[in-house]
Amino acid sequence: RKEVxxxxxxxxxxxGATVAFNCTYSNSASQSFFWYRQDxxxxxxxxxSVYSSGNEDGRFTAQLNRASxxxxxxxxxxxxSDSATYLCAVNGNDYKLSFGxxxxxxxxx
Amino acid sequence: xxGITQSPKYxxxxxxxxxxxxxxxxxxxxxxxxxxxxxxxxxxxxYYSQIVNDFQKGDIAEGYSVSREKKESFPLxxxxxxxxxxxxxxxxxxxxSNQPQHFGDGTRLSIL
Numbered sequence: 001r002k003e004v005x006x007x008x009x010x011x012x013x014x015x016g017a018t019v020a021f022n023c024t025y026s027n028s029a030s031q032s033f034f035w036y037r038q039d040x041x042x043x044x045x046x047x048x049s050v051y052s053s054g055n056e057d058g059r060f061t062a063q064l065n066r067a068s069x070x071x072x073x074x075x076x077x078x079x080x081s082d083s084a085t086y087l088c089a090v091n092g093n094d095y096k097l098s099f100g101x102x103x104x105x106x107x108x109x
Numbered sequence: 110x111x112g113i114t115q116s117p118k119y120x121x122x123x124x125x126x127x128x129x130x131x132x133x134x135x136x137x138x139x140x141x142x143x144x145x146x147x148x149x150x151x152x153x154x155x156y157y158s159q160i161v162n163d164f165q166k167g168d169i170a171e172g173y174s175v176s177r178e179k180k181e182s183f184p185l186x187x188x189x190x191x192x193x194x195x196x197x198x199x200x201x202x203x204x205x206s207n208q209p210q211h212f213g214d215g216t217r218l219s220i221l
Contacts, residue, residue, distance in 0.1 A: 032207040043199055043212040044152070087151070095140050095159050095206050096167075101151035 001026050004090050006100035013078050014108055020074040021103045023088030032091040033071045035062055037084045038102065044087055047073075078107045112136065115200050115213035121221045122187065122194060130185045130216045132200035141183035142201040142210060145169060152199065158183055187218065195219050 006023045013019045025033075033050035048055065050062040050071050061074040071090075075082055085102040092098070113134045122128045132141065140159050144152040154167030158177040172191025177183055183202075187194045197217055201210040 032209075034209045041197075043214050046209045046211065049209060089209070091207060096142075096154060096157060097210055099144075099152040 003027060003098040004088060004100040006088055006103045008101060008103060010104040010106050012106045012108060015078055015080060017078050017107075018074065018076050019078055019105055020072060021086070021105075022070045022072045023090075023100050023103075024068075024070040025088075025090040025098070026069070027090070027092050027098075028066075028069060030069075030090045030092055033062075033064055034089040034091075034097070035060075035071075035073050036087040036089060036099075038087055039084050044099075047086070075105070078105075080107050080109060083107045113200060113202055113211060113213035115198075115216050117216060118214070120216055120218045122218060123221050125189045127186055127188050128218070130187065130198055130200075130218070132183045132185065132213060133181055134183075134202045134213075135181060136202060136204070136211070137180070138202035138204050138211075139180070140203050140206075141177070142203075143167075143173070143175065143183070143185045144199045144201065146197045146199060155185065155198075 004025050035047040036044035037047045038044040048057050050064050054063045059076045063072045083106050085104045087102045088100045089097045116131045142157040143155040153169050156175040158164035174186045199215045200213045203210045
């Protein structure tokens with residue numbers, strides 16, 4: 001079983017829609033969690049950290065469910081500029097981050 | 110500006126040649142990482158270093174080598190033993206074990 005798994009999508013949504021997707025992780029000792037955004041042929045950029053109580057940054061909401069070992073990302077009022085691949089990253093009890101393969105989101109006009 | 114600088118942006122390797130990818134950071138981060146990304150794939154860890162003069166193999170270290178002589182610098186050498194080097198190589202760093210990693214803008218390596 002992979003350490004971190006994501007639904008690859010693609011999620012194809014109209015502008016203004018809400019889209020949500022999950023990322024599951026296998027290491028129950030994982031301490032910290034992140035969402036990154038990666039545009040085509042570019043480096044991943046940190047979108048947000050995921051806190052135990054859940055957190056929001058504008059139109060983006062991240063949640064952590066430790067019992068079921070997954071994190072989620074919800075994007076409200078989708079913009080064309082939200083089209084990207086979203087990578088989740090999970091930290092174990094060492095200095096390494098494990099990345100999912102990414103979920104592709106395409107927002108259409 | 111503080112950040113992570115990778116060079117070159119594009120690199121071509123001939124058969125039997127070793128090439129070195131540069132990664133420099135001025136963020137005063139202790140830990141540095143090298144990843145490989147193939148088209149449509151996730152990030153795979155090649156090597157990482159938590160402190161100067163120390164580094165560990167990641168999941169796909171064969172055919173690669175690194176050094177960490179200075180805190181700011183973590184160069185990656187792709188040796189001739191790496192038979193399929195064509196990929197997007199990403200360097201990252203972070204300040205501590207529970208902090209996010211930050212990435213350079215990558216080097217695209219191709220075989221001539």
